[in-house]
Amino acid sequence: MAPQVWLITGTTSGFGAEFVKKLLAKGHKVIATARNTSKIAHFKEAGASILALDLFSEQVTFDKVAADAVAIHGHVDVVVNNAGYSHFGIIEDDSREDWIKQYQTHVFGTFGVARAFLPHFRARKAGTFVFIGSTAAWGGIPTLGAYCGSKSALRGAVETLNLETKPLGIRNLLVEPGFFRTELLNDNNVTYVDTKFEDYKPVTEPLFTTFKKYHQQQPGDPAKGVQRIIDTVLGENDAAGKEFPVSLALGSDAVEQIRKKCEETLKLLDEWEAVSSNTNYD
Ligand SMILES: NC(=O)c1ccc[n+]([C@@H]2O[C@H](COP(=O)([O-])OP(=O)(O)OC[C@H]3O[C@@H](n4cnc5c(N)ncnc54)[C@H](OP(=O)(O)O)[C@@H]3O)[C@@H](O)[C@H]2O)c1
DSSP states (O other): OOOOEEEESOOSSHHHHHHHHHHHHTTOEEEEEESSGGGGHHHHHTTOEEEEOOSSSOHHHHHHHHHHHHHHHSOOSEEEEOOOOOEEBOTTTOOHHHHHHHHIIIIIIHHHHHHHHHHHHHHHTOOEEEEEOOGGGGSOOTTBHHHHHHHHHHHHHHHHHHHHHGGGTOEEEEEEEOOBSSSTTOTTTOEEOOOSOGGGHHHHHHHHHHHHHHTTTOSBOHHHHHHHHHHHHHTOGGGTTSOOOSEEEESHHHHHHHHHHHHHHHHHHHHTHHHHSOOSOO
């Protein structure tokens, strides 16, 4: 496979950093981005190009980043929309601001980046978007309403983008990981809202303790996970010969959770079909 040009958001740690390392090692051209580029200066020494990109930006900034990225190698083949963070809080405790920040990161900013590269991809009739979603889109998790909601919004929007752009030669891949050992649950990166209400304490206290202890105990190895994503994009190894998918569960916990949700949903549809149906005009 000829070297491809990849742009990745959120490369200071976790999946994003793994993408940069693996792609450079395979001889690809990498444009690593971060909101604070001093944190990724080492990737420049390793051969990557570096651009500043904060998902809390206006469209004009995303457009400028896309233009600067295209200028580096003359084109971009793959854009990995990876950056994200977790906000923990009971919905009644959360502020509108808390939710806007999660949606700005996982939806508005992410799609701002996608929108910025769409003219380039349409002109080339080629290009691949990778979006890092979450199994959180497949069911609620108490105290993660803003995270689950924003990742669910991402799911619906990526499926729509795929219907709109697949006929134009553009590929879209929504990756939905289970739990991976990144910096996502690092106390420095997470926001926790302590509940004001006694009623919710039996939920928040054990859950916050569990999630804090789970940092660096998650089953998923980000190096293996990222390799699977790269294989899928390039059609290599276990992904060779398969039709490019619109979504990919990542991790055995993700496969199990999504399968369980699908089975429960089918059961619910069957049980309630008589109530759900027969609502059309005679
Ligand atoms: N790890 C898991 O178990 C898991 C499971 C499901 C989904 N995910 C998703 O995987 C993606 C990557 O997360 P990770 O697990 O690799 O966690 P991570 O190690 O904490 O990496 C998150 C990256 O996102 C960046 N970021 C956060 N907000 C940003 C913003 N406004 N603008 C630009 N960059 C920003 C962070 O940069 P700073 O250093 O500047 O904060 C960091 O580089 C996220 O979308 C996450 O929701 C992870």
